[in-house]
Amino acid sequence: MPVPLFSFLIKSLKFGQNYPRMVRWPIWLLALSLVGCRNEQQSGKLFELLKSSRTKVRFENRLQFDEAFNVYTYRNFYNGGGVALGDVDNDGLIDIYFSANMGSNRLYLNEGGFRFRDVTEKSGVGGTRAWSTGVTMADVNGDGLLDIYVCNSGDIKGDNKQNELFLNNGNGTFTEQAEAWGLADQGYSTHAAFFDYDRDGDLDCYLLNNSYQAIGSFNLRENIRAVRDPQGGDKLFRNDGARFTDVSEQAGIYGSVIGFGLGVTLGDVNLDGWTDIYVSNDFFERDYLYINRGDGTFSEELENICPISAPLPWGPTWPT
Ligand SMILES: [Ca+2]
Numbered sequence: 001m002p003v004p005l006f007s008f009l010i011k012s013l014k015f016g017q018n019y020p021r022m023v024r025w026p027i028w029l030l031a032l033s034l035v036g037c038r039n040e041q042q043s044g045k046l047f048e049l050l051k052s053s054r055t056k057v058r059f060e061n062r063l064q065f066d067e068a069f070n071v072y073t074y075r076n077f078y079n080g081g082g083v084a085l086g087d088v089d090n091d092g093l094i095d096i097y098f099s100a101n102m103g104s105n106r107l108y109l110n111e112g113g114f115r116f117r118d119v120t121e122k123s124g125v126g127g128t129r130a131w132s133t134g135v136t137m138a139d140v141n142g143d144g145l146l147d148i149y150v151c152n153s154g155d156i157k158g159d160n161k162q163n164e165l166f167l168n169n170g171n172g173t174f175t176e177q178a179e180a181w182g183l184a185d186q187g188y189s190t191h192a193a194f195f196d197y198d199r200d201g202d203l204d205c206y207l208l209n210n211s212y213q214a215i216g217s218f219n220l221r222e223n224i225r226a227v228r229d230p231q232g233g234d235k236l237f238r239n240d241g242a243r244f245t246d247v248s249e250q251a252g253i254y255g256s257v258i259g260f261g262l263g264v265t266l267g268d269v270n271l272d273g274w275t276d277i278y279v280s281n282d283f284f285e286r287d288y289l290y291i292n293r294g295d296g297t298f299s300e301e302l303e304n305i306c307p308i309s310a311p312l313p314w315g316p317t318w319p320t
Pocket residue numbers: 086087088089090091092093094095109110
């Protein structure tokens with residue numbers, strides 16, 4: 001209850017003490033009803049929970065574990081899936097894409113009035129990998145149509161966790177093109193962020209990966225942050241027109257096996273017009289704050305700019 005309403009209620013109770021009991025009760029009831037009305041009005045102005053029977057959005061991220069695959073064999077088992085919002089058919093209404101860890105991902109087209117239609121099968125964006133995580137909508141090929149990039153992870157031993165890039169054909173269908181565009185990364189991908197880091201007019205990609213190595217297997221006396229992991233690690237991909245090129249090393253992006261990426265966000269921290277990157281890491285590895293130098297490289301400055309950071313952070317965000 002807001003403080004002014006609470007004090008009004010208290011005052012009403014005190015005020016009522018000067019009157020006979022028959023008069024006091026109506027005063028208290030009036031005060032309580034005013035508080036209730038006020039709260040109802042306030043809640044009505046904010047959000048209203050719409051049932052799936054109305055919206056037709058019936059997505060559920062259902063998990064099934066067994067002896068071979070569970071939180072003990074895959075520590076990110078309960079980290080969740082992802083959701084991306086964007087207007088994929090350019091009708092002015094925001095559409096929704098959900099990634100499911102184990103099941104088919106789903107695309108819902110917004111039909112207006114908070115009603116949605118599941119077009120996953122027709123559009124061909126359900127995905128084929130074992131375990132999907134984060135999803136991002138971005139116009140990756142710059143043709144004016146939003147595309148969908150799905151991060152995949154989870155399958156520890158197999159070869160079934162390459163990320164997927166669904167390019168928008170503009171006719172209600174999509175074509176998966178991650179391999180051709182150099183974005184079929186096989187790391188334990190958590191999420192991706194598309195932005196124009198070199199300001200050449202096309203969207204580049206920061207890919208956030210989580211280490212596949214068991215937590216108890218690290219030698220914590222040894223700092224291997226600067227040693228790139230050939231199988232995983234975070235990556236910066238430069239958009240070269242028809243294909244992305246991994247420029248992580250030359251750009252100064254860490255990609256070691258101690259990078260337990262859980263969240264990535266973009267913003268211009270130092271207000272110089274160049275987009276910077278904040279990465280949050282799980283477990284014992286600290287976060288990274290990359291300042292964009294504007295020459296194609298980044299300077300990791302977390303400890304200089306922000307000497308205190310949260311342990312075990314999940315999703316970073318910039319204040320607005
Ligand atoms: Ca739409």
